[in-house]
Every structure is written in C-alpha cells, then in structure tokens.
Amino acid sequence: MKPLTLTEVVAAEFAPETTYLNTSSCGLSPRRTVAAVKAAAEQNATGRDTFDFGPVAAARASFARIVGVPEERVAVGTAVSVHVGLIAASLPAGAEVLCPEGDFSSVINPFAVRGDLKMRYVPLEELAESVRPETSLVACSAVQSADGRTADLPAVRAAAAAHGARTLVDATQAAGWFPFDAGLFDYTVTGSYKYLLAPRGTSFLTVTEEAQESLTPIHAGWLAGEDVWGSTYGPVGQLARSARRFDEPPPFVAYAGAEHSLALLEEIGIENVREHDLALAARYREGLVSLGHTPIPGDSVVVSVPGLAHRVDALAAADIAVSVRAGNLRASFHLYNTIADVDRTLDVLAG
Structure with a gap:
C-alpha cells in the first residue's frame, strides 16, 4: 500500500475550526x-488499567528516537520548569549561569530564585563568545x-x-520541526505540548551519562526505583540506573495521548515537517515584506513582527489565531497549516 502523503495524514488526523497559527503557544x-x-479516561473510570505504564515507555522511546539519544538517557515529567529546577538544585552556591537576555522564564527562573547563583545575561547573538572560565552552565532555548x-x-x-561549562538547551520550540540532536548537550528539556503535539502535562529531560552523576534526584518517588513494584514503601533501595531515576510521577492519561502524537511525527518524519513548516513561514515573511512590514530575521517556523501587535x-x-509576545505579532506554522492559511492572514493584514 502506498504511504500517505503529509497532506493526506493531516486531513485524516486534524480538524482545525480556525486558521490556527499559534503552535508556539499550544x-x-x-x-x-x-x-x-478518551479511552484512558474511560479505563480509569471503569477501574481497568489504572497503572498502565506502556504509553509512558512508548512515549519515552519515541521521544528518544526523535531527538537522537538512547531512551536510557530520557526522563519523563510534566513541565520544563520542574526539570530545570532539578538541574538548578544541583549547582553549588556561587556557580555562574549564563543565559540569553529575554529567554523564556521557565529556563531562567529556577536558577534565579535560588538567590545564591551568579546569573549573567547577554544578547543571544553574543552567547557563545560570552562563555568564560567562571561559567558553570550555559542555559538557553534552541x-x-x-x-x-x-x-x-x-x-x-x-x-x-x-x-x-555544562550546557542546558530548551527544545520546546524546536523539537517536532527542527532536527535536534539532544546528545550533544549535557541536559535538554522539552515541553511536548507544542510542536510535538502531545497533551499538556507531558515533558522530557535528557541527561548525558556523565552529567547524570551530577544530579540529585530530589523528587524521586517509587517510580524512580530500579525495581518499581519493590520500591513502594520506605526509602527506595536502588534508584533506576538510567535517567528514569529523574522521572516525575507521570500523568497516565496525558501520556496515553503523547504516545500517539509522537508516533505520528515519526511516521511523517521530522525532515518532512520541517520542509513544510519552513516553506509556509518563508511565504509569510515574503508577504509581510511586500506589505511594508519587516519581520525579525531568522530561518524559523516562528515569525515575529514588530509594530503589528495592534492587529x-x-x-x-x-478567526485567525496568532499571539502577541514581547510586543510583537507572532505567528507560528506547523504541519496542519496550509498556503491558504498564510494568504488569508496576509489578506487581513493588508486591510
């Protein structure tokens, strides 16, 4: 049987009722x-499979393949800020953390609230040249x-x-369209409810084998044990040897959905998604310029325009969904968007 095209997959899987250009939000x-x-919620209501670990394991393995690391290096969780908080707690007092100015708060705030770390902020384009011998960690969004x-x-x-210095990269706005090798960095964190299309309440942490030794699993519960069902009472005798020791207790219903969202992206292929998304973003950029507007430069599926927030x-x-961020009008494109979506948006902006 001939494989479905991206257009055919999208038609079968998505039913947007608006012109939705807001994937960077959700x-x-x-x-x-x-x-x-729905099926997982129904199972819970009937008392069947209330502890179904299968979708969690499947989502972990699928995410590992998408970002190019062994699944043993992936921890599951619920939010980027919790993963970053784990890393922040591992740093010694006085350690210097280097971040881009204006990066997302979930990447920065867990370090800032400690109060005993040296926070340093520089323009994004100067990040690499600003690393110095005193820097303990460079944290940024991809x-x-x-x-x-x-x-x-x-x-x-x-x-x-x-x-x-160690590196921490937030791939929340990248994973799902941007070919990303998480194994190149000590830590990566990814909220999966944006370009990975998973339900809210699902996120992933990757840790290199070396960096794993520097983290204390401060929120480890029984699910972080090497023998899960042998770790239900008292101190956990043996934490998981893999990055699973850093797992948060997963919300099973959300991960039941995440398994299928990630599988869909694997079926389509991230390179195919990237080509589709970037083509739409490029068409939108060109249209904006023709209307006399100058978007912030970049080769990204996220297009932000100063001076248009009022629109x-x-x-x-x-019925066109976009957002305003940092005072700019932000549109973001993903696999369920079309050329018609771009042109319709440009028509409205043209008045």
Missing part, C-alpha cells in the same frame, strides 16, 4: 491522540519563544567545552 491534538486520551530566533548551538557547545484583534475577528 499544538493541536491529532484525532488519534484525542481517542487515546528557538526563542518571543521571536523565533535560533541560537548558534554548535558555537555555544564548543565554547562551553573549551571552558569546562491581533482584527485577526481574531477573522
């Missing part, structure tokens, strides 16, 4: 994900939430290695 759920969540700019990750990684209400009235 991705749309595929039909298969919705069905799995793609900036506010405006879609992408970090020079190879340069950041090289600079950190040269100065003995968000007109777009909403036309």
